[in-house]
Amino acid sequence: MNAKGWIVGMLLVMIQTVGQAQQVSMVKWAAMDSLFAQKSDTTYVLNFWATWCKPCVTELPYFEQTQQKYLNQKLKVILVSMDFARELTTRVVPFVTERKLTSHVWLLNEPDANSWIEKVSKEWSGAIPATLIFNNAKGKKVFFEQKIDALRLQKELSDFL
Amino acid sequence: MANIPTTMKNKFWATLFAALTVSIATTLLFQQQRAQASSVGYPIGGSVAEFKLQNAKGGTVNLSDYKDKKGVIVVFTCNHCPFAKAYEERIIALDKKYGALNFPVVAINSNDASDYEDESMDNMKKRATEKGYTFPYLQDATQAVAKAFGATRTPHVFVLRNENAKFTVQYIGTIDDNYQDPAGVTKRYVEDAVNNILAGKPVVVTQTKAVGCAIGWKDA
Numbered sequence: 001m002n003a004k005g006w007i008v009g010m011l012l013v014m015i016q017t018v019g020q021a022q023q024v025s026m027v028k029w030a031a032m033d034s035l036f037a038q039k040s041d042t043t044y045v046l047n048f049w050a051t052w053c054k055p056c057v058t059e060l061p062y063f064e065q066t067q068q069k070y071l072n073q074k075l076k077v078i079l080v081s082m083d084f085a086r087e088l089t090t091r092v093v094p095f096v097t098e099r100k101l102t103s104h105v106w107l108l109n110e111p112d113a114n115s116w117i118e119k120v121s122k123e124w125s126g127a128i129p130a131t132l133i134f135n136n137a138k139g140k141k142v143f144f145e146q147k148i149d150a151l152r153l154q155k156e157l158s159d160f161l
Numbered sequence: 162m163a164n165i166p167t168t169m170k171n172k173f174w175a176t177l178f179a180a181l182t183v184s185i186a187t188t189l190l191f192q193q194q195r196a197q198a199s200s201v202g203y204p205i206g207g208s209v210a211e212f213k214l215q216n217a218k219g220g221t222v223n224l225s226d227y228k229d230k231k232g233v234i235v236v237f238t239c240n241h242c243p244f245a246k247a248y249e250e251r252i253i254a255l256d257k258k259y260g261a262l263n264f265p266v267v268a269i270n271s272n273d274a275s276d277y278e279d280e281s282m283d284n285m286k287k288r289a290t291e292k293g294y295t296f297p298y299l300q301d302a303t304q305a306v307a308k309a310f311g312a313t314r315t316p317h318v319f320v321l322r323n324e325n326a327k328f329t330v331q332y333i334g335t336i337d338d339n340y341q342d343p344a345g346v347t348k349r350y351v352e353d354a355v356n357n358i359l360a361g362k363p364v365v366v367t368q369t370k371a372v373g374c375a376i377g378w379k380d381a
Contacts, residue, residue, distance in 0.1 A: 052243055053374060054277075082372050084243070084341050111341040112348075114334070117370040126335075127314035127375035145313070145375075 023096050024081070024105045026088055029116050031106065032080075036119070041137035042074040043160040045153075048120075048130040050082045051095045055147050056129040060101070062150040066157065067103045073161055077103040082128055085109040121145075135160050202311015205367045209321055209328040212306045214269065214299035217285035222267065222297045228326040231263045232358055234351060235319040237312040239272045240288050241279040242374035245315040247340050249292060252316070255336070255351060256296045264355050266296040271307035272315075272377040274300075280377070307376055314373030320354045320364070331358055334369030 025031075035044060047063050049056035060079070067077040079101065083092045088107055096105050110116055117126050121143035124130055131148055133156055134141040142156055203209060213223045227233050236252055238245045256266035272280040282300055289298040301307055310319055311333075320332035332354035339345040354364040 048372075050243070052241075055375065055377075084247075086341070109341075111345065112338040113340065113372045114338060114369040117372070124370070125313040126370045126372045128372060129375065 023101070024088060024092050024107055026085060026109050027106045029108070029110045029119075032108065032116070032119075035078075036134075036136075039136050040074070041135065042076055043133065043135040043138075043157070045075065045077045045157075046080050046120075046132045046134075047077070048080050048082060048128050048132075050128060051087075051091055052083075053128055059129060059148055060099070062148065062153050064101060064103055065150065066153055070157075070161065075157070075161065079103050079105045081105060081107045083107055133157065133160060202309065203319070203330045203333075205330055205333065207330050209319075209330060210309055212309070214301055214306065215282070217270075217282060217289045217298040217300065218294070222299055224328060225326065227265070227267075227323065227328075229263075230265060230323055232320065232322045232331075232355065233328065234259060234264065234266045234355065235310070235321060236266060236268045237271055237307060237310070237315055237317040237319075237376070238268050239270045239277075239280055239315045239374070239376075240284055241272075241277055242315045244340055244371075244373045248316045248336055251336055251343060253292065253295060256294075258352075259355055260295065262355075262359060264359065267299065268294065268296055269299045269301050269306060269312075271301035271304050271312060273304070273379045274302075275379070276377050304376075304379060312376060314371075314375055316371075316373060318351055320351060320358070322358050331364045332367055335371030340371065 035046075045063065045066065047056075047059075049060065051057070063077050063079060067075070081092055085107060092105070092107055113126060117124050120130075120132055121141075123143050124145050127145055129147060130143070130145045131153075132141070132143045138160065140160060142159075209224065211224050213221055216222045224233070234255055238248070238252065252266060252268065259265065270280060270285055274280045274282070278284070285298055285300060288294075310317075312319075316336065318332070318334060318336055319330055321328040322331045332351065334350055336349070336351045337343075337346040338348040338350070348366075350366055350369050353366065357364050
């Protein structure tokens with residue numbers, strides 16, 4: 001391959017990577033903090049998951065359906081990945097692309113989990129899957145450290161919307 | 162004609178039996194769900210009941226086998242979970258360092274092997290051999306030990322102090338403060354706990370939390 005071809009090839013790879021990476025945001029705890037601190041009447045559904053967590057992946061479609069169902073309401077689903085930061089482009093981005101996930105996907109890169117787990121919920125031992133639903137304007141919050149199904153999710157959300 | 166009352170009687174008993182079975186099953190189901198949700202288990206200072214489990218390296222292991230040790234580092238771990246894999250080398254290092262000081266590691270796998278083929282006894286054997294585990298790797302087939310401890314995830318560590326064959330929990334939580342990168346660790350919770358116990362001092366940080374894979378429970 002000549003030099004020109006190589007440069008064009010590299011550029012294509014870079015453009016593609018940038019294009020995909022927009023779908024997953026690598027965040028620090030500050031992003032979570034500002035979410036918890038805002039006072040809007042938006043109901044946030046935070047699902048803590050990972051690409052390799054079998055029960056987590058099973059329930060992803062319920063969160064996707066929920067986001068679609070309430071598109072016109074003040075509801076925002078954020079899938080907070082616990083995958084390793086070094087696997088963002090090799091694993092998380094390809095997973096999100098392949099499954100065509102439409103919800104916001106964050107990769108929370110805060111390896112000292114003991115410093116923040118209780119800020120999500122005092123009830124959380126740290127096991128995934130785990131889900132937090134909250135609305136600060138309404139002063140409501142529920143948390144589950146267990147598998148959740150579509151029915152249960154709808155039932156819990158009906159208290160918020 | 163004499164058959165009719167007998168049939169009715171049988172029906173009555175069958176119905177009563179069915180009703181009792183359903184109510185007992187429901188009670189058990191709710192109890193189990195509650196236990197999982199609230200993750201009850203041994204508190205700090207609580208004494209640990211004897212257990213006897215199959216070792217992937219052969220034979221069985223009892224907690225009382227360690228009655229002459231100063232304590233035991235019990236690690237609930239498994240084969241498939243990336244958090245557990247990320248800590249595997251560190252668990253081996255803990256056993257090497259503290260095994261020599263009479264405070265060895267005992268690893269327990271409580272995942273439901275029927276749901277995760279990776280967690281079968283055969284795969285546990287393979288893993289222990291491949292990685293050269295210097296400590297027993299026990300299968301908690303009934304999940305009774307995980308429930309007694311209140312283990313919810315992998316890896317989940319319980320540091321036990323032994324005094325005259327009485328084991329008490331002195332630390333519950335994570336190994337250190339960086340699951341992603343051993344080089345980025347600043348706090349070594351398990352090492353600090355064991356060092357204090359070995360020095361006859363109280364453990365300072367007795368409980369921490371960490372992200373981990375939920376233990377795969379058997380369906381109720």
